[in-house]
Amino acid sequence: MRSSKKRGLVPLLEEAHFWLNGYIxxxxxxxxxxxxxxxYVKIPLHPEKLTVWxxxxxxxxxxxYFFKNDEGHNVTVNGDRYRAMITNFFIPxxxxxxVQELWFQQDGATCHTARATIDLLKDTFGDRLISHFGLVxxxxxSCDLTPLDYFL
Numbered sequence: 001m002r003s004s005k006k007r008g009l010v011p012l013l014e015e016a017h018f019w020l021n022g023y024i025x026x027x028x029x030x031x032x033x034x035x036x037x038x039x040y041v042k043i044p045l046h047p048e049k050l051t052v053w054x055x056x057x058x059x060x061x062x063x064x065y066f067f068k069n070d071e072g073h074n075v076t077v078n079g080d081r082y083r084a085m086i087t088n089f090f091i092p093x094x095x096x097x098x099v100q101e102l103w104f105q106q107d108g109a110t111c112h113t114a115r116a117t118i119d120l121l122k123d124t125f126g127d128r129l130i131s132h133f134g135l136v137x138x139x140x141x142s143c144d145l146t147p148l149d150y151f152l
Contacts (some may be wrong), residue, residue: 015067015077015109018050050074053085055093057102062093079114086120105130105138 051074055062065085069075094102104125106112113132121129130136 015051015053018052019047020050020074021047023047048074051077053077055090057099059097059099062090065089077109077111079111079117082111082114083117083120086117086124091124101128103128103130107138108132 051067053065053067067075067077067081067085075081102125104121106121108131111117115133118129118131118133121131121134127135130138132138
């Protein structure tokens, strides 16, 4: 039986990158074949990509968030952008649901574990933070965060 201290909803949060030139990130992609096609694809050194964030919880999926700047151009995630997304998008989205005792879980990406980010999350979720530097330290390469990699 699970401890009553850990009851509540635990959203799974993750970002995924989509390259806009056809490149496929094979980190979580496995292709099985009986033959080796010996295909080579020439790609630019820094292809344009789109970073998408999403949250998964017992109540469903919170709409994806696309990291873009004020001009609408795709940008990479840093601590400031991640905190802005949490403050301006994720927390207001949670207010649309009847959520009580929500546990917040994230991986150990640098923008997630920056001191200012952890302070924001501790202020918001208190001791219900599963993260590196959170009250509950989430193990690296945790398989519980991969559903979003596959979903996105």
